[in-house]
Amino acid sequence: MPTKKEKQESVSRVKKDLARYKTVAIATIASLPAKHYLSIKKQTRNDVKIEFARQTLLKRALEESGRLELKPLEGKFQNGAVIIVSDLDAFKLYALFKRSKSKTFAKPGAIAPSDIVVPAGETNLAPGPVLTELKQAKIDARIKGTKVTIAKDVTVAKKGEPISEPVAKILMKLGIEPFEIGIGILSVYDNGTIYEGAALDIDEEAFLHSLTEAHRAALNLCVFAEIWNETSAPLIIQKAAREANAIHKLIETKKPATEKMPAAEAAQVAAPAGTPAVEAVPATGVAPEAAADAAKEVKREGL
Template identity: 55%
Template sequence: MPSKQQKIDSVKNISEDLKKFKTVAIASNASLPAKSYNQIKKKASGKAKIDFARHTLLLRALDSKPEYADLKKYLGNGSVLLLSDLDAFKLYKLFKQSKIQAAAKAGQIAPNDIVIPAGETNLPPGPVLTDLKNAKIKAKIQGPKVVITDDAVVAKKGEVITPQVANILSKLGVKPMEIGLEVKAVFDNGMLYEGSVLDIDDEAVKNNLALAYQQALNLCVFAGIVNKDSVVPMIQKASREANALQSLVKEPASN
């Protein structure tokens, strides 16, 4: 158990860190194994610092700066502080991408559909065939190996992972779970963001922006709204329409 002086020093050091970085986040490391925590810390090195201490010590450190009053409510047991000069969105993305694949345990919720593809396995024939059957995976013996004959969805997104499924996933070496630091909230330049707000699919955003741009451009062209983006398509449209009209005028009258 830390001594009184160690606690004082811990609060002092964290308070000093809070002055050095512009962005501060609270994340949960509940049930995160020490090995995985160290791997994530290594991935974030140079981009973000992780301060870990008891809940009460983190609370005292945050008390040193009044602007963190709203951030404090996101503190809980197993919380850590993430400190960085990255903006809120980049900091969230950094730790989202730092998550590590992990084996599934019975009782956990499947984060996505867990699919076992058809094909050869490294499993030797024997009792494992019963394990596969219990997990509703069709398989057969082919030479010295067990072969899965059909793709199998052993757990759908949101379903509870059964002991039978967890057992066979372990034997197949499939790690469908993601573990890491869950960012609860981020304070950046006077703004407080909840983690859920920062969870953005970059590709989806790009596609939506491209679609919105195209729809706006089409509206400008057909409504006759001239701007730097619509002027060329409008000229092209007018040219096509003029050519079509000219073709009609030149077309000889039918007898």
């Protein structure tokens, strides 16, 4: 039992930290084994400070801190609550503790955090009494060679349901760890805003992908709507150049071919000045004598 002096010292210590750090969070360490708590505290000590004391003392420190903006946090306390102070923003603070969580096996009676599914496929279990245990957990299993095989995917516990003893036992044998243990962030005050823990749970990879896609879509809009900026300008110019080249090639393809000059006109143009033009006479089917007579007649008329 802490003495009155120790209680006052605890309140004083927490008040000083509340005045020193900009970000304040209420978290819970309920059901967290002591060794895991100490490990997480050691991992995060360079970025945060965890204040552990009786809830009445922590609430008193909040009330006497002089920071009226922290008053909404007084209603966020749950079983095993602690105060966390830091200069990290709310999202980085949440991500820090999310990374520090570790997987653990289910215990009988524990509430499933999500649907727990045993996947189909070969297991490392050898045939034997385990087949009875699988049946008790309502898992369809068969022997294949020297191993036990799960016939199809099966949901052994739905979100919010208590886990039965047979299910907890078989999950452990299958090596399935459906639970995470760690410090759970309940609520965070950061720069004038109170964030609920669930609102801070962001998939960083999916968020980055969404930002990338949004940037690509915005840039595409700028290029086709010809909205000029330092990023879109080079692409707009390149697009215009490609379109101009395409139009030029299209015009060249559609241009009509140059008409050929008739043979008689070509001969007349090519003949020296003063030389009478002679019409070409097809050689096919014309006797040599007739051709000679025709040539003489043309020459006579020209004279």
